[in-house]
Amino acid sequence: MLKRIVTISRQFGAGGHTLGKMIADQLGIPFYDSEIIEQAVADTGFSPEFVKEAGEYASTTHSFLFNLALSHSVSVGPGEMSNYDKIYIAQAKIIRELADKSSCVIVGRCADYILRERDDVFNLFVHANDAYRAERVLETYGEIPGKPIEERLEEKDKKRALYYRHYTDREWGDLENYDLTINTAKVPLEMACSWVVQVLKD
Amino acid sequence: MLKRIVTISRQFGAGGHTLGKMIADQLGIPFYDSEIIEQAVADTGFSPEFVKEAGEYASTTHSFLFNLALSHSVSVGPGEMSNYDKIYIAQAKIIRELADKSSCVIVGRCADYILRERDDVFNLFVHANDAYRAERVLETYGEIPGKPIEERLEEKDKKRALYYRHYTDREWGDLENYDLTINTAKVPLEMACSWVVQVLKD
Numbered sequence: 001m002l003k004r005i006v007t008i009s010r011q012f013g014a015g016g017h018t019l020g021k022m023i024a025d026q027l028g029i030p031f032y033d034s035e036i037i038e039q040a041v042a043d044t045g046f047s048p049e050f051v052k053e054a055g056e057y058a059s060t061t062h063s064f065l066f067n068l069a070l071s072h073s074v075s076v077g078p079g080e081m082s083n084y085d086k087i088y089i090a091q092a093k094i095i096r097e098l099a100d101k102s103s104c105v106i107v108g109r110c111a112d113y114i115l116r117e118r119d120d121v122f123n124l125f126v127h128a129n130d131a132y133r134a135e136r137v138l139e140t141y142g143e144i145p146g147k148p149i150e151e152r153l154e155e156k157d158k159k160r161a162l163y164y165r166h167y168t169d170r171e172w173g174d175l176e177n178y179d180l181t182i183n184t185a186k187v188p189l190e191m192a193c194s195w196v197v198q199v200l201k202d
Numbered sequence: 203m204l205k206r207i208v209t210i211s212r213q214f215g216a217g218g219h220t221l222g223k224m225i226a227d228q229l230g231i232p233f234y235d236s237e238i239i240e241q242a243v244a245d246t247g248f249s250p251e252f253v254k255e256a257g258e259y260a261s262t263t264h265s266f267l268f269n270l271a272l273s274h275s276v277s278v279g280p281g282e283m284s285n286y287d288k289i290y291i292a293q294a295k296i297i298r299e300l301a302d303k304s305s306c307v308i309v310g311r312c313a314d315y316i317l318r319e320r321d322d323v324f325n326l327f328v329h330a331n332d333a334y335r336a337e338r339v340l341e342t343y344g345e346i347p348g349k350p351i352e353e354r355l356e357e358k359d360k361k362r363a364l365y366y367r368h369y370t371d372r373e374w375g376d377l378e379n380y381d382l383t384i385n386t387a388k389v390p391l392e393m394a395c396s397w398v399v400q401v402l403k404d
């Protein structure tokens with residue numbers, strides 16, 4: 001296999017994290033999920049709790065300055081960016097370094113967008129209907145008293161969509177951004193894993 | 203294999219028609235494309251040329267009455283619907299009958315929406331970047347003097363999106379409507395075919 005990067009975006013409960021781990025294990029390549037990336041960002045000097053919170057929070061106040069800074073058309077001093085934006089930039093740097101280093105699987109954190117200029121990236125989006133996701137979430141994380149499961153699914157996906165839109169100016173789940181999107185209620189995870197392994201080895 | 207229906211929606215030039223034929227051949231099941239469905243509609247008494255034209259034309263004037271008629275909440279006389287809408291209704295009836303009869307592959311014509319209440323349908327969307335599609339279209343259909351290929355791609359997809367939105371009240375290419383979406387510039391058609399055959403046999 002040539003060096004290849006797999007990014008996985010996923011609706012909450014659709015199995016994207018599990019699928020990513022399966023693909024990485026089968027190919028014998030590193031697997032980076034949000035927790036690992038958050039840890040790497042924290043290692044650069046941010047408080048781990050704040051990094052975690054920032055991961056699914058999209059600041060809105062500084063987005064104009066932030067996008068100018070990212071496009072390099074003007075120089076924005078660190079004092080003018082929110083801490084959320086600084087964390088996003090640190091995270092993007094880490095994701096680029098991980099992709100440079102070796103083949104790997106990266107889940108979440110706008111990795112598809114951050115690595116969009118590479119030609120060795122395969123972008124995956126994983127989704128499923130509410131009933132399927134509800135069952136998986138309750139099995140994996142259990143109930144939260146007083147919070148209906150539908151609300152948890154919606155809240156989490158809304159945050160992901162907002163975060164993605166804020167930092168990429170793209171729509172989360174717009175199929176043109178993905179090489180493969182899979183409804184895991186119809187395609188078993190093992191089968192989806194074998195497909196991605198096959199396309200990477202091709 | 204249990205009885206299973208595959209619907210394929212596709213960007214112009216992405217290879218959806220070819221892929222559908224490959225899947226049908228490999229499974230030994232009928233393949234219905236727009237031409238076959240148009241012929242079936244024409245057989246019910248419409249002029250074949252008009253049926254062809256209507257296939258990618260979305261009337262807007264009568265959509266309110268049309269949607270009422272489709273939802274069966276009121277009875278709308280044939281005189282109050284446009285001929286385009288009558289053709290859509292005839293076509294939907296034919297697609298439902300084909301799906302009742304046997305396993306099959308149906309390309310285009312809102313089949314995913316028309317068959318949305320069945321649980322034996324696997325919905326596929328096929329897309330690719332402009333460069334890949336331009337090459338395929340020029341290879342298959344040749345150039346049209348004075349009409350840039352980019353314009354042909356855009357025009358055709360715009361018509362399909364408009365037609366789909368008009369008759370389904372959904373967005374064409376919204377990934378939640380599909381069980382699998384494939385970027386054929388990254389996944390060879392033979393591989394995509396084997397995946398769909400595998401999931402249908404599962």
